Structures are given as structure tokens and as C-alpha cells.
Amino acid sequence: MKKEFKEAIEDSPIIAAIKDDEGLKKCLTSESRVIFILYGDICNIPDIVETVKSSGKIAMVHIDLIAGLSSKEIAVDFIQKYTRADGIITTKPALIKRAKELGLYTILRLFVIDSMAYSNIEHQLRTAKPDLIEVLPALMPKVLAKVCKLSTVPVIAGGLVSDKEDVMALLQAGVVSISSTNEKIWFL
Template identity: 50%
Template sequence: MDHREFIDRISADPIITAAKSDEGLEKSFKADSEAVFILYGEVATIPGIVKKIKEHNKIAMVHIDLINGLSSKTAAVDFIRRYTDADGIITTKVPLMQYARKLGLNTVLRYFVLDSIALDNIKKQSQPGMVQSDIIEILPGVILPSVIKQIDEISRVPIMAGGLIRTKDEVLSALNGGAVAISTTNEKVWFL
């Protein structure tokens, strides 16, 4: 799947399921979400998890930082590319995102927006000439809409919000602030 199709599919159904267990994964298949963010697993199980997601015709994105047995080195990205059918990776590490882009994987770069330093880092990464992720995900997702709007203005790629989103109002607040989607492990939100 090319990068434009990835962004279009994410934007088409803005509530992204994020599974942190096998039970959550099974429930995610019943949601309308176009994508599943994989937030659990280990080297031995991740190919099977991705295969289940692909059998349900959903986008499979592996949060590479959370998979047991994978390091924070480019070899982890190589593993995902060679031994799974994942559509891409989620990471907090810019070098892994850049390498995944070179391999043709879709990427979500996560930022924890805790203070103005985080905003400065997003601004630096958004400079012309820098390799860009397909989407930036900001956490926590319940951040003020004005901050989401500010990040949207400085980012050269679409943004999504993730983490701590529990209600329809919080989903709408993030989307109205400029996020193209939200990701959540909260199964009640999956079915809004």
C-alpha cells in the first residue's frame, strides 16, 4: 500500500483500534476501523498477529518499540519488512522511522507532548529536507484542541491523537482541532 492510500484509509475512518492483547485484537476485528495498531507481542508472535489482521482486510501497523525481542536498531525494521506483511511501523525513534520509509513501509512517528520542548522537537523534525513520517501521532490525545491546531500548523504531515481518549466529546475535540484520526485501546470508543 502506498503512502497516499495509507493516509486516505486512516482518514476515512478516524477511530483507529489499538490492540494491547489477543483479546483486544479479536474485538478490534468487529470495529469499523480501517487499521489496527499492534501494541503488544514478541518476535515469535508478531508475524501471526499481523497475519490475522491482514485476513480481516485491515491495515496492520506494528508499534516496533513495544515488541519484545526487537531492539531499537534498523534490524528490527528489517525483521518487520521481511517476516511480516505489516503495512508499516509506529515508533518514537526518528532513525527507525527514516529507515522504514526507505524500505517503503508506512510510518507513524509518536511524540509525547508534555511541554514546549516537545513542540520544538516537532518543529525541528518538520523542517524542509527532513525525512517525514506519513503521520505524526501526538500523545496524550486529550491535549487541548488549540495545541493540536498549533501542531497541525507546524507539521508537514497529517497528525493523529492517541492516548487517554475515552469519550465521543474527546474524539470530536481532537478531530475538530485538526487531527485526521485518533488511536485508542479503549474498546468502548472503537464502537462510537
């Protein structure tokens, strides 16, 4: 993982995750150095990324959520060629591999909904080799503490975080950052 990205994640325990244009405007005034872009389509994603980048923030595109892109490696090529995104977020290990080949930062998003999903984490890490993983839902500090111990890369927690108490419990569990679409969390 490149030094700038690692420092931005470590220095910014809260990552603003945006899901609409209103969130885009608000995130620019937050202290979050890293922005997760969770919306857009092939026509407007270059502009959304440019807005984030022009404010001096790191733009991570959740490629699975961009309308008009397929789940094939060519979608990563599109993001790399037609936007200035710093990296991608995805649930697909093959897209992580392609993004790494293109020099993009990578975050593998994992949904830990049961023991089978939990036991599959090590395999996913070995296969995809992402820079970071994001575990959802976040409100499982005990489980996240175990994930942090077994993970070979830093862990981000996301989903359902609603207050400072949640944030503190997650940081104590060992996650490096918390991603949230909840604007109140961005300004803690």
C-alpha cells in the same frame, strides 16, 4: 504517503490500538480500517499481523513495543521480512528513515509533555520525514490545533481518549484520526 493508506486514515477517524489478544479479536469487528499493534514479541508478531491483514485491515506495528527487537534499524528489516505489516510506529527517527527505505508506511510517535517537546516537533519532522505523526497525550485540543497548523504531515492524536466529546474536540482541532486502546471508542 501511498493513496490506500491515506484514504484508510481519512475514512477511519478512529484507529483501534490493540494491546492484547482480546483486543485483537474485538478490533476485527470494528469499522477501523487501520489497526495499531502495540504488543507482541518476535515469536508471535507475524501471527498477530497476519490476523489483522486477513481481515482486510492495515497493520501498523509499534516496533518499540515488540519484545525481543532492538532499537536498531535491523528491527525494521525484521518486521518487513518476516511479517506482512504495512508499516511501523516508533519514537525513533532512524527507524522511520529505514522503514521508508523499505517501502513501509511510517508514523512517528511524539509525546508532547512540555514546551521543549512542542518546540522540537518541527525538527523531528524535518529529520525523520514520517508519513504521519501521532501526538500523545490526546487530551490537549488547543495544543493539537497548533501542532496541526505547524505539521507538514497529517496528525493522529492518541492517549486518554474516553468519550465522543473527546473525539469531536480532537477532530475539530484538526487531527485526521484518533488512536485508542479504549474499545468503547472503537465502536462510536
